[in-house]
Amino acid sequence: xxxxxxxxxxxxxxxxxxxxxxxxxxxxxxxxxxxxxxxxxxxxxxxxxxxxxxxxxxxxxxxxxxxxxxxxxxxxxxxxxxxxxxxxxxxxxxxxxxxxxxxxxxxxxxxxxxxxxxxxxxxxxxxxxxxxxxxxxxxxxxxxxxxxxxxxxxxxxxxxxxxxxxxxxxxxxxxxxxxxxxxxxxxxxxxxxxxxxxxxxxxxxxxxxxxxxxxxxxxxxxxxxxxxxxx
Ligand code: GLN
Numbered sequence: 121x122x123x124x125x126x127x128x129x130x131x132x133x134x135x136x137x138x139x140x141x142x143x144x145x146x147x148x149x150x151x152x153x154x155x156x157x158x159x160x161x162x163x164x165x166x167x168x169x170x171x172x173x174x175x176x177x178x179x180x181x182x183x184x185x186x187x188x189x190x191x192x193x194x195x196x197x198x199x200x201x202x203x204x205x206x207x208x209x210x211x212x213x214x215x216x217x218x219x220x221x222x223x224x225x226x227x228x229x230x231x232x233x234x235x236x237x238x239x240x241x242x243x244x245x246x247x248x249x250x251x252x253x254x255x256x257x258x259x260x261x262x263x264x265x266x267x268x269x270x271x272x273x274x275x276x277x278x279x280x281x282x283x284x285x286x287x288x289x290x291x292x293x294x295x296x297x298x299x300x301x302x303x304x305x306x307x308x309x310x311x312x313x314x315x316x317x318x319x320x321x322x323x324x325x326x327x328x329x330x331x332x333x334x335x336x337x338x339x340x341x342x343x344x345x346x347x348x349x350x351x
Contacts, residue, residue: 121176124170125297127202129299131147133299134165137308141325164199167201175214177203181223189223198293209223226291232260236256237279240344245268248307253303260280269285305333
C-alpha cells in the first residue's frame with residue numbers, strides 16, 4: 121500500500137548491491153494485516169502513499185507499536201519514505217484537522233498544508249554527501265532530531281527550515297522518492313552496512329562499479345536541481 125513514485129526500486133537496489141558482492145539477502149513483502157515479527161529482520165523499508173492508504177497502514181502498524189519502539193531503540197535499521205516517514209512520528213494531521221496517529225517512534229509531527237511541496241530535490245547529508253530525488257507531499261514535518269541533511273534545492277521537511285528528513289539511531293526518514301536509492305549509492309551502502317552490523321555479521325562492502333549510478337546522480341544535480349557539486 122505504501123509504494124509511491126517507485127519506492128519499490130529501493131528494495132531492488134539493495135538486493136542487487138548485495139548480489140553484486142556475493143551476499144545473500146532475503147526480502148519479505150509485508151501486507152497490511154500480516155503479523156510481522158520485527159526481530160526476524162535486519163532492515164525495514166516503508167514507502168509513501170496517499171493520505172487514505174497511510175491512515176489504513178497506520179492503524180495496522182500501531183497494534184505493534186511497543187515492539188516497533190523496542191526494535192528501533194535496539195538499533196533496527198529503518199528506511200522510511202514520505203508517508204512512511206510521517207508514520208514514524210506522533211501524528212499526521214489531515215487537511216480537515218483529523219489527526220492520524222503514527223507509531224510515535226520519533227519526536228516528530230506532520231501537518232498537511234498548501235500548496236503541496238512538489239519537485240526535484242537535492243540535499244547535503246553529513247553522513248552520505250549529496251542525496252537527490254523527487255518530493256511530492258502536502259505534509260509539513262517538524263521534529264527534534266538531527267535531519268538527514270540540509271536542502272540545496274527543493275522544499276524538504278516543511279519548506280521553511282531548510283532541513284530534510286530525519287536521523288535517529290539507525291532510522292533514516294526522508295521525503296525523497298524517485299526511487300531514492302538507485303541514484304544515491306552511498307546511502308544504499310550506508311543502509312546495508314547498518315543492516316549487517318545490526319545482524320551481527322562482519323561483512324565487507326567492497327566498492328562497486330557505480331559509474332552509471334553517479335552519472336545519474338550528477339546529471340540530476342546539474343540538470344534538475346541546478347546544483348554543481350563533486351557528487
Ligand atoms: N500523504 C502524505 C502527504 O501528502 C504523503 C505523500 C507521499 O507519500 N508522497 O504529505
